[in-house]
Amino acid sequence: MTNHLFDHLIAPHAGNPAPFLVQDGQSDVTYAAFVERTAQMAHRLRQSGLGVGDRVVVQAAKSIEMVILYAATIQAGGVFLPLNTAYTRDEVSYFVNDATPALIVCDGADLAQMREIAAEAQVLTLNADGSGTLTDGLDDMPVQFDTVPRGPDDLAALLYTSGTTGRSKGAMLSHDNLLSNTLALTDLWQITKQDRLIHALPIFHTHGLFVALNTSLQVGATVHFMPGFNIDAVIDALPIGTMMMGVPTFYTRLLSDDRLTADLVAGMRLFVSGSAPLLAETHAAFTERTGHHILERYGMTETNMNTSNPYEGARLPGTVGHPLPGVEVRLTDANGAEVPQGDVGMIEIRGPNVFQGYWQMPEKTAEELRDNGFFITGDLGQVDDQGFLSIVGRQKDLIITGGYNVYPKEIEDVLNDIPGVDESAVVGVPDADFGEAIIAVVVPEMGASVDEDALRSVVADKLARFKHPRRYEVMQDLPRNTMGKVQKNILRQQFDV
Ligand code: MCA
Ligand code: AMP
Secondary structure (H helix, E strand, O other): EEEEHHHHHHHOOOOOEEEEEEEEEEEEEEHHHHHHHHHHHHHHHOOOOOOOOOEEEEEOOOOOOHHHHHHHHHOOOEEEEEOOOOHHHHHHHHHHHHHOEEEEEEHHHHHHHHHHHHHOOOOEEEEOOOOOOOOOHHHEEEEEEEEOEEEOEEEEEEEEEEOOOOOEEEEEEEHHHHHHHHHHHHHOOOOOOOOOEEOHHHHHOOOHHHHHHHHHHHHEEEEOOOOOOOOHHHHHHHHHHOOOEEOOOHHHHHHHOOOOOOOOOOOEEEEEEOOOOOHHHHHHHHHHHOOOEEEEEEEEEOEEEEEEEEOOOOOOOOOOOOOOOOOOEEEEEOOOOOOOOOEEEEEEOOOOOOOOOOOHHHHHHHHHHHOOOOOEEEEEEOOOOOOOOOEEOOOOEEEEEEOOOOOHHHHHHHOOOOOEEEEEEEEEEOOOEEEEEEEEEEEEEOOOOHHHHHHHEEEEEEOOOOOOEEEEEOOOOOOOOOOOOOOOOHHHHHHOO
16 A cells, blocks of 8 residues: 555655755745655654654744654654644643643643643654754664555544534544545646745645645645745745735735835746635735736635635626535525525535544534535635635634634633623624634623733733733623523624724
């Protein structure tokens, strides 16, 4: 047996002198060096006791070493589990207990805390001096490694995604979930080894890790690898790039900078947007300023990418385009029956991209993944007479801020546990920079008063920074409908940031 993902994306680059990851304009890692470094890291992982199917948790700053660790985990037969660097101790603790990794990798500064969180697991650092560092002695490792066989259905990655119940679920992604999607995207978006991708996304989510890096790996493109989205660095890189993938905030920030001109992006051939809705007005303003039509696509952690606007032909603002080759999209009513063409329905997805289920949550998996293979996304859609899909709403109570998903229930659970708080409701309201901003409405217990600083401090302790409400409002009662359900639409109209 072969290693499905590794054999297609990484092994073919042995000896390839082309630049892969470029930082600060230097050719930092060629493809050939990347393959050798990956083999050395795979030895290191095996030496650390990594077995087939073992999880490798990584919470570390974006770096070339982290990309090498991803590839090495796949080569050594492990399962890659990256975590948002913003997650707090409480959040990390939940993921570690749930995923029971054989190895946890973090930044040097977080080592002591990580060892406390995961007393049972082996914790090593990436990029730190001293013992316990994964990269320590790496140069002395052999540059060949006997790749561990893994089939198309074996797990390659476990990515946590929050849910409406407030508990995060690990989406199990197989080698073929990732590879099939990569092949579909490189073909559709015509990505080639001539491409130079501007990479300013984080690499702990599907967008920056799989959509951006796997497609580049597949064709041998060059990746201008940036620590994050810094407007000056991106403006500097645009004249030397050919493609960029980003969340809508990237595009609104670029538009707010006068340095973005048609001349600056004359060498670019494709701008992709996803992870959150791109406003039609942003699309139009970008076209007017640069002549480029941003290509919007739609995906999920559980499914990778589902639909895309066309590469050739009209890209329709406000829509997410057509199903990718091999992916089926259907819209259903409350009984799971398909709705007539043009009607709004629940978006369901079937195809080789759809995940294997939630890690150790068979009931949750059964609720969202039908026996016939369709995954119920929680997004509401509508298809026009030319087959373009629009996301018109969500059945799930979800806020997307700067491309990060935040489930209100998770914040409400934290607020409701604070003494003096009777109940709370968390909503997203329009925000020019992040798309949506979070507002928390808190109802004090009878006779009690709530102190905003105290609320902020508890939330800061428990939840990642991007989940913190921008504003708190106190109300004596939440608006409810006749069924007793909180009317969040009324709160959204009442408050803004
Ligand atoms: C940073 N902050 C945020 C966010 N990001 N608050 C809310 N929402 C956010 N997204 C906090 C910072 O900690 C900081 O807090 C303050 O807001 C201002 O930070 P700023 O410097 O303006 O932010 P930034 O560091 O420039 O980051 C903004 C960003 C970043 C570039 C939009 O959030 C980002 O890279 N987002 C991409 C997310 C992504 O990759 N999503 C893909 C998920 P303080 O002032 O206290 O320090 S994959 C997915 O969704 C599916 C599969 C798909 O379809 O792709
Ligand atoms: P995640 O849980 O991070 O995988 O986020 C997936 C969710 O992001 C989807 O279910 C959608 O609600 C949303 N999403 C992703 N891409 C788009 C898009 N282009 N337009 C609107 N929503 C999107």
